[in-house]
Amino acid sequence: MQVTNQTGDIHEVASEGGKGTKYLLPFILITSLFFLWGMAHGLDGILIPHLKKACELNNRQSTLIDTSIFFAYFIMAIPAGIIIKKIGYKNSIITGLLVFAAGAFLFVPAANNRTYELFLLALFIIGCGLTILETSANPYAAILGPAESSSTRLNLAASFNGLAVTLAPLLGGVFILSGVNHTPEQMASMSEVAKASYLLEEASAVKLPYIILGSVLVLVAIIFYFMHLPSMKSQQTETEPKPGFFSVLKFSHLSWAVVAQFFYVGAQVCVTSFFVRIAQKEAGLDEKTAAYYLGIYGFLFMLGRFSGTFFLKFIKDYILLSIYCIISAFLCLVAIYGSGIYIIYALGGIGFFMSIMFPTIFSLGLVGLKSNTETGSSWLVMSIVGGAILPYAMGTLIDMKHDDIQSGYIIPLLCFVIILSFGLYGHKVKALKQ
Numbered sequence: 001m002q003v004t005n006q007t008g009d010i011h012e013v014a015s016e017g018g019k020g021t022k023y024l025l026p027f028i029l030i031t032s033l034f035f036l037w038g039m040a041h042g043l044d045g046i047l048i049p050h051l052k053k054a055c056e057l058n059n060r061q062s063t064l065i066d067t068s069i070f071f072a073y074f075i076m077a078i079p080a081g082i083i084i085k086k087i088g089y090k091n092s093i094i095t096g097l098l099v100f101a102a103g104a105f106l107f108v109p110a111a112n113n114r115t116y117e118l119f120l121l122a123l124f125i126i127g128c129g130l131t132i133l134e135t136s137a138n139p140y141a142a143i144l145g146p147a148e149s150s151s152t153r154l155n156l157a158a159s160f161n162g163l164a165v166t167l168a169p170l171l172g173g174v175f176i177l178s179g180v181n182h183t184p185e186q187m188a189s190m191s192e193v194a195k196a197s198y199l200l201e202e203a204s205a206v207k208l209p210y211i212i213l214g215s216v217l218v219l220v221a222i223i224f225y226f227m228h229l230p231s232m233k234s235q236q237t238e239t240e241p242k243p244g245f246f247s248v249l250k251f252s253h254l255s256w257a258v259v260a261q262f263f264y265v266g267a268q269v270c271v272t273s274f275f276v277r278i279a280q281k282e283a284g285l286d287e288k289t290a291a292y293y294l295g296i297y298g299f300l301f302m303l304g305r306f307s308g309t310f311f312l313k314f315i316k317d318y319i320l321l322s323i324y325c326i327i328s329a330f331l332c333l334v335a336i337y338g339s340g341i342y343i344i345y346a347l348g349g350i351g352f353f354m355s356i357m358f359p360t361i362f363s364l365g366l367v368g369l370k371s372n373t374e375t376g377s378s379w380l381v382m383s384i385v386g387g388a389i390l391p392y393a394m395g396t397l398i399d400m401k402h403d404d405i406q407s408g409y410i411i412p413l414l415c416f417v418i419i420l421s422f423g424l425y426g427h428k429v430k431a432l433k434q
Contacts, residue, residue: 042168072127
């Protein structure tokens with residue numbers, strides 16, 4: 001049968017009988033990928049405060065965890081698009097899963113040696129695997145069904161990403177965080193042997209979770225290898241414009257989407273990276289309780305995805321995006337100027353309202369690209385590098401402000417203002433000038 005996706009291409013779908021139900025199992029498999037990379041990102045919020053302690057880092061150094069994983073998106077976005085064109089969606093997904101698993105297993109020697117640089121290398125490799133997965137799975141989910149429900153389908157799949165963001169901090173709080181935090185004075189009074197033993201024990205806590213994660217990834221890769229997925233091949237017309245990698249940015253709505261996605265991912269990572277620290281410092285919570293609240297944040301993120309999928313049936317996607325940006329900006333102000341537990345409530349609210357932003361920006365950016373969908377997808381995935389740059393800027397600002405974590409939340413506030421501009425007018429599709 002033939003399927004026309006949101007971007008206007010006609011795709012041949014190799015499915016028996018040509019019935020819509022044949023999309024169900026492929027869609028479930030693709031949705032599992034959203035869950036898996038959600039687990040990887042959900043654990044970052046635990047890794048940052050944990051490795052800050054285990055490897056004795058400052059705020060700026062701890063954000064290199066984000067820099068490593070998200071810089072990989074920038075490096076791998078173009079190769080990922082090429083890989084998809086060369087070996088197809090299915091083989092690209094399997095490749096991404098195996099690269100992801102290799103990075104997870106590298107956590108074992110990194111922990112054994114308490115080597116921060118090796119942790120960063122492992123996270124970079126994980127980021128490379130995630131780039132291949134996201135470049136494959138996002139457009140595949142978008143075209144795996146009717147064009148008019150593309151945003152809804154992406155948000156539904158991304159809702160399971162939100163489920164992972166809920167579970168990851170809870171599991172990380174149980175299996176990674178020890179709940180033991182020594183003051184600088186206590187650390188200074190320890191013998192070298194006792195201090196080294198304590199820090200090594202803290203670093204080693206990450207091994208079991210990442211061994212399990214890597215094993216699951218290998219298992220899922222094997223399932224994909226033996227499963228049939230509908231093949232999607234674009235059929236391009238001779239009159240269709242063929243912009244190259246850079247000239248595709250002549251689609252102004254795509255250019256806007258790339259900018260919006262850069263700032264969205266930066267905002268999301270900023271909020272979660274310092275969640276545990278601000279919960280400890282401003283709300284007086286211990287690290288395990290802070291991880292529990294981070295899990296609630298993830299639940300609200302997931303709830304926002306599911307409810308957003310429902311609302312998108314009645315509200316235009318760009319309108320809902322704009323409304324959520326305004327609310328998120330207001331909640332950032334509460335996080336900056338509020339006090340106590342209300343700061344944590346505000347951050348949880350941000351999780352709810354920014355939940356639909358990534359898939360909505362992604363689908364709006366791909367409208368009308370036709371045979372350039374893969375190239376546009378590469379640009380949108382490459383823009384995820386915002387998650388590498390903006391948290392580092394936030395950590396630097398916090399260090400400059402003498403560990404005033406609240407002041408750092410001005411960065412996500414500015415991000416939501418920029419995304420609002422995309423929702424109000426940047427998303428509009430304009431004809432290319434001949």
